[in-house]
Amino acid sequence: MTTYLDAAATTPVRREVLEAMWPYLTTTYGNPSSHHEVGEAAARGLDAARRAVADILGARPAEITVTSGGTEGANTAVKGIALARPRGRHVIVSAVEHPAVLESARWLGRLGYDVTELGVDGDGRVSADDLAAALRPDTTLVSIQYANNEVGTIQPIAELAALTRAHDVPFHTDAVQAAGWLDLDVGRLGVQALSISGHKVGAPKGVGVLWVARRTPVEPLIHGGGQQRGLRSGTEDVAGAVGLATALRLARAADPGPVRTRRDDFIARVEQGLPGVQLTGSRVDRLPGHASFVLPGLSGESVLLDLERHGVICSSGSACAAGSDEASHVLTAMGIPAETAQTALRFTFEADVTDDALTQAADELLAAVAGRLPVASPAWSPR
Numbered sequence: 001m002t003t004y005l006d007a008a009a010t011t012p013v014r015r016e017v018l019e020a021m022w023p024y025l026t027t028t029y030g031n032p033s034s035h036h037e038v039g040e041a042a043a044r045g046l047d048a049a050r051r052a053v054a055d056i057l058g059a060r061p062a063e064i065t066v067t068s069g070g071t072e073g074a075n076t077a078v079k080g081i082a083l084a085r086p087r088g089r090h091v092i093v094s095a096v097e098h099p100a101v102l103e104s105a106r107w108l109g110r111l112g113y114d115v116t117e118l119g120v121d122g123d124g125r126v127s128a129d130d131l132a133a134a135l136r137p138d139t140t141l142v143s144i145q146y147a148n149n150e151v152g153t154i155q156p157i158a159e160l161a162a163l164t165r166a167h168d169v170p171f172h173t174d175a176v177q178a179a180g181w182l183d184l185d186v187g188r189l190g191v192q193a194l195s196i197s198g199h200k201v202g203a204p205k206g207v208g209v210l211w212v213a214r215r216t217p218v219e220p221l222i223h224g225g226g227q228q229r230g231l232r233s234g235t236e237d238v239a240g241a242v243g244l245a246t247a248l249r250l251a252r253a254a255d256p257g258p259v260r261t262r263r264d265d266f267i268a269r270v271e272q273g274l275p276g277v278q279l280t281g282s283r284v285d286r287l288p289g290h291a292s293f294v295l296p297g298l299s300g301e302s303v304l305l306d307l308e309r310h311g312v313i314c315s316s317g318s319a320c321a322a323g324s325d326e327a328s329h330v331l332t333a334m335g336i337p338a339e340t341a342q343t344a345l346r347f348t349f350e351a352d353v354t355d356d357a358l359t360q361a362a363d364e365l366l367a368a369v370a371g372r373l374p375v376a377s378p379a380w381s382p383r
Contacts, residue, residue, distance in 0.1 A: 003357045005314045007200070007289060008149050008177060008348035013243070014202035020246040021204075024239035031235055033227060046238045052245035056252055057194065057211050058185040065210045065228050066241045070176040073195030073210035074100035074143070076221050076232065077172040081141050081193060082108050084217035085170070088138025089113045094126050094145065094155075095333040098174055101143050102329075118144075123282040124153040124334050132163050139164075142171045146178035146194075150317045150330040150346060151281030152290030154182065161190035170216055176200055176208075180251030180351075181287050192216050196248075198240065202350075203247040207240030254351040256288040266347070266358040267291050273366040276373040280331060280344065289353065292317075292346040294336060295373055300343040306368040312361045314347045 024045055030038035032046045050061040057064075067073045078101055082091055093105045095117045102117075109115040116134050118126050126144055135142075142164045147154045161171040172193035175184060180201040186194055192213045199205040212218055212231070224233030263286075270277055270293065280292045295303065300316050307314060317328050331341035347361060 001360075002311045002313060003361055005312065005347040005349050005353075005357075005361055007350050008346065009315060010199045010205065011202050011350060013199075013204050014247060014250060016250060017203055017243045017246045021239040021243040024242055028238075032238055033225070033235065042238045045242055046236055049238075049241040049245040052249060053209055053241075054211075056184055056248050058187045059211050060214065062229070063211050063214055065212065065232050066236050067195070067208045067210050067232060068206055068237075069199070069208040070098070070174065070195055070197030071100040072221075073197070073208050074098065074172075074174050075104050076210055076218065077193040077195055077212065078104035078141065078143050079108065080218040080221060080231075081170050081172065081212075081216065082113065083219040085140040088136070088140045090116070090136050090139045092116045092118060092131065092134050092139060092142045092144075094118045094120060096120050096124050096148055096150075096153075096330045097143065097145055098149060098176070101145070101174055105143070113140075114138075120333055122335055123285070124148055124151050124280075124330065125282065125285070126155055126160065128156065128159050128163060131160055135163065135167050135169065139167065139169050142169055143174070144171070145174040146182065146189075147175075147287050148281065148330060149177045150328055150344070151292050151334070152177075152287040152348075153281040154178070154285040154287065156285075157189050157191065165190055170213075177287060179248065180254070181256055181289065186211060186213070196244075198244040198247060201244075201247045201251045203244040204240060207237050207244050209241075209244060251351070256351065259349070259351050259353060260288040262353060262355060262358055263288055263291055263349075265355075266362055269359070269362040270365060273362070274369055274373050277369075280334070280336070287348075289349045289351070290346075291348075292344065294331070294340050295343040295345065295369060296340050298343050298369065298372055300345055303345060303365070303368050307361075307364055310364045310368070312364045314345060314361070316342075317344050317346055 028041045030042040032043035050064045054061040105115045164171045170192040176197045179196045194211045198207040277293050327338035327341040
């Protein structure tokens, strides 16, 4: 039996999502911009999907832009908002952001923007004091993720966004990992932009949404026929939008409490069986379906291969740094030495994970590492 524990990388498309999408891939296949019944039927499906997503976000349907995923959403928010605001050329991000945010900010840096990358503590959390100290009269955008894909740490978004709101600085949050687990109500979060990817919540790859509060200027990155209020030209993926709306609705109905309990039991089983292992990320402010560790003194890749041979699929961290063999920028920003960061393991799971699946994974990990992991304290400790 194969146990898949790499949900932070991607999730299978849910059956209910496929069924909701099917009509828009077959009979209701029109271009939603076409002014005939076939096109208008597709447009009605797209409008319904926008309303469903807006309801989950506590937003207006007109503020929802359908994108190709989290990377496009983050690029549009970071570049588009910064380019559209003439008040200044200073952008703030955290050092543990997804590459979609970090590389967008660094691209702005090549255009002459001043980019501040905020450090984090040993749990990977941004300090409100550090953000307050970094804000300047010319700050034009702050982008800080809601939850981290590698270590599961949840950021205090409402507290951070309140600081920027007091300075009239737009705040974007990458909510790709938070979707399906955490409250996405943009009013309670206090943000001005939020991006989501469908394939992390049971929708297909290649679709996402970007929410931007009305009256927030955004320079479009994709030009063309002016679809989606000119913010993102191109024919919309109606089926994908319907699928994403369905997946978010189903995820919102799930209770994260039992998953959180199973996660904590899994972490405790691993730590008790492997005294030399160290949990990465916050123990408390953590995504329910996320457990991550480093194994000082071992080869993380060899452990991964051993686990896969025994039917446990997990990862060493982000699936988004294509072809990179460098130490994780997230872990090193948390103060973990590069050689230790390269021993990372990440187990991420959906709401329907079972006790048996996690028990099997823990037992296989203990068997793979038994007798090989140094018991002595590692050369680092969380700050």
